[in-house]
Amino acid sequence: MPLHTELAGNTVRLSGEATLYDGKALKAALEPLLANPEQVSVNLGGLQEIDLAGIQILLSFVTTRGDAPTRLVAAGEPTRRRFQTCGLGEWLEPATADSAGTANGQGE
């Protein structure tokens, strides 16, 4: 399933696959928020698949924003597992009780 992005306020919601093939689309979706000084949330709840290309874009987004607060939230099971196994688990917001719901794309 291709990547689908939805921007609402300071939150961008991702669903589908954040992979090499959708890298440009992911960058384009995040770019408007790059200079936003307010807190920005990237909702990963709808992601079914993420690879290194997707991970690097997210990490670069967070590091480039520097001190501006950035949250990677609501990561579903496949995303969380990939981040954690690769030593990147702490980049994600901790899982919450409603993460499962958002992971299935049922709302934040």
Add this chain to the structure above:
Amino acid sequence: MADKELLALFVQDSTELLRNLEQDILRLEDSSDDTDLLGDIFRYTHTLKGNAGIVGQGLISDFAHEMEDLLDKLRKREISVSTQMVSTLLSSVDLLESMVRACTGGAFPEQQAEACDRLSQAIQRLAQGEEQPISAEAPASSPEKARERPAEPRGGEGNILQISIAFGAGALQSGFDPTVLIEELSYLGRLESVEVDLSRLPPFKELEPGQVYLSWSLRLNCPSGAQPVRDLLSFIPPEHAVDVKVLSALTEEPSTVPSHASSPEPAVSPPAQVLPTNPIQAVAGPSVRGEPPGSSELGPVAAGAAPGPAPTGIPSSPPADGPAPASAWSSPPALESIRVPVSVLDRLMELAGEMVLTRNQLIQSVATGDEALVERACQRVDALTGDLQDAVMATRMQPIRVVFDKFRRTVRDLATRQGKQIRLLADDRGVELDTTVIEAISAPMAHLVRNAVDHGIEFPEKRLEAGKPAVGTIWLRARHEAGQVIVEVKDDGTGLDADKIRAHAVGLGLLKPSRSASLSSAEIHSLLFKPGFSTASQVTDLSGRGVGLDVVHTNLAAIGASIRIDSSPGAGCVFQVTLPLTLAIMSAILVQVEGERFAIPQANIKELIRVRAQDLGTQVIRVGGVDVTWVRGELVSLVRLSDLLGIRSPTFVHPRSGERLPNKRRNIADRRGPDATAPRTDPDRRRMGDRRHSRASALNMVVLATGDCTFALLVDSLLDSVEIVVKPFGRHLRDCQVYAGATVLGDGHVALILDVMGMSRMAFVAEKTATAAAHELGMKSEVPQEEDKLPVVLMAGAKGEVFCLPLHQVRRVLKVDGSDIRTVGRRRVLQRGREVIPMFTVDQVADTVPLPPEQQRFALVFRFGERDMALLCSQVMDIVELEDDLDRFTYRQPGISGSLYYGETQVLVVDPKELVLGVFPHWGDDLEDAGDSRDRPSVLVVDDSAFFLDHIAAMMEEAGYQVSRAADGSQALGLLDSAASPFDLILTDIEMPVMDGFDFVTRLRRDPRFQDIPVIAITTLTGRENLLRARDAGIDAFSVKLDREHVLERCRYYLEHGRETPTEPRELQ
């Protein structure tokens, strides 16, 4: 017996005991009430305890004693089996394996003793009925928990590997994602630390999504030794650096570690949490970059180097001296000993005794000069040598069950850790393979199984959503077929999406958009074996299924094996591997080039073709700078062996004058002299010695196939078919790409064995098929269209009778030796080693001239149900394409479907099914039993040509369909109208009398009862106009007549998916 020998014996026995113990513990999960099973498990443990005590391995003995206590309570039903208990017992087996391997190394490592203590405590708690995890990383009690946990141990501890992963920038583009590798590594042990180097991650705007910027340093505690890691890393190409250091090699066999690694550094300091609280701090460079003094450097691991240019069919010999190369890391350790049944050794002894007697007879008969006695003794030596060969081969044969059994644990562990529910079903049918083949397939098979677990079987909730049972199934099957072994890894998971693979292949530039539409599903699936394709699969739903498959393909091809995929989206996937029985002895064809003889493995030979010199103009053409030739309607590259080997002589011997003259021909197709415009049939030219009319000027082509690459090799002459004993090259020659080894011929001369894959690489024919080249050059319209012609094998009977069998029904041709024929009662069989094929002659059923036994020299092997059958003849004459003018009356009788003309010769067309049923009538019942007709899809075949109707129907019946026949559209409509139940599928010709295919399908679609029946047109009609007519009529797909694979593949597709939204019918070829 010396202590050292006793210890070695203990290790050997214990290894087998532990293997059995592991298998039985795995079975325990599903058969917890099986008292016999519990008894066996107890007995194995008890024996191990006793043996360890004898050789003074107290720690092993004590630990086994702890297990024994737990198992005793299980036997007495004081406690019951639980998943956690099974996991703990499996971990205990892992630990025992580590301890057994380590016990030959002297001191027992302290770290392992600690692990032993921890597991002992866990076992004691379980024995007291407490359900507690064996450690903080014990298997999860629920799938959800399992999936949340990033890394878990497989069992005991003691093997610390330091792994650095720094993939090349283009890794993602070529299919390798380091995050997937890390996830795979996490399944092999416990990741004690994971350090990420983010220092090369660029600012957001400069970041290129396809580049790799991150690198890792991992510390992996791998209780099962380094071998599983070695297997996994063998799939990583050399350009992506993976450095591995063994920091503590407690279970590593000394033979697998380079000499400078023999003193591993003591256990590293306790693992530390290396991830910073603030992730931003991780941008700092990696903390582990230096090499700890004394650490054993095993990398860089270069998987690409691992498979290397391994010669076809030849086990590579290790270098005699010097340090182990990088590839040693990826090669499994060679077996030092194997167990052989006493009965096999008895047989060897018996044969050796007979050999001595025969030698004495031979010496005596030579001394007396009695030629008759010499001849008899020689015949006896010949027969004994064959038997001896079989007996020696039998000592090397190992059950494939050994490989299958290993995967029970793999599947259980992977499934548990991923939160999936998977059962593994194995059916090995007693298949045995040579030890070297068993060793060679272990890693590729492991990859396929892991692939099925990781990417094939879905999570339970997804399976339930898809209407499947929550528990997925992986089948491992092995069977003998046509002198080879077929091994299948099948799953009922998500399957492959051919359209998605096609789109990704186009995206990666591996496939031209114009070409992609004409590929069949099988061709699309084979793209997964192409280097560089993997990326696409790894990052999408079509899934990591492509990851490393190119390496699987290469490794299998290196031992003369092949692999193919069959899959339907949502229904699962089957990887089918075809393996040789042995690598030590193989059937080969001897060819000659420039006076030198070479052997070509028969496993790679598709066909031998002789082209008359005067036909070269039409048979060989030059496309894009390469010579190509037509083979059965397909263009294949033509490679001159003498050019490939660099031995082509600048001169040639004139076939008529015998003079040696300069050879001015540059290309194979060059045949035009100054008088090229004169007619070639001109008798004057024959008299003048035109080379084109000499038999000696004919071209001999060997059509070769390796993987999905087919090419024709041009040789000077074809000599003989022989069984050769393979002699691997020494280290100085092992890098010769074109040769796979050498063999000594009957006359004592040495012939080099050609490596077909190496040749294809060297000739660059693997890069691009000639057909693809032709398509690119817009030659599609020039592909000859066969108008209602059927390729058949012509064979000679007795007294000039000629028979034929459709080529697609012939699986292989065997040269029959009288000693191959066995007679049991009135039944005769062809026996080659362990392969037994029922055989018969046409005259056993049909009224034809009886074929005397001395003329039964060749056998055409064809398939009947699940069996191979052999039809005997005196000679295989040719493969020709006959016009469709079957006379169904003059010679029609049981076993003969009619007659055709080949030139002036009348050819009787054999009906193999009738022949078999004529000789073995009850086998028809077996066929019915094999597939209840009610369960088989029903197909209506419509064709006005009786010849084609028969053969398409036979093809469909052979594939398991229930077939009805009609001679034209009108008859077909009548059948449809009167049928008790509607047909599942229709195959129809287009050009037919009375009512053609267009008219037939148009009328069919008007009837609401038949609107959902898929219709495939089998015709030579092409062109957009016909396609549009077909679409308007309601035809779903087009296929060229008797293109068996395409037709069957389309049938399967439509039976599974039903009709698509009517758009334009798909042109299959």
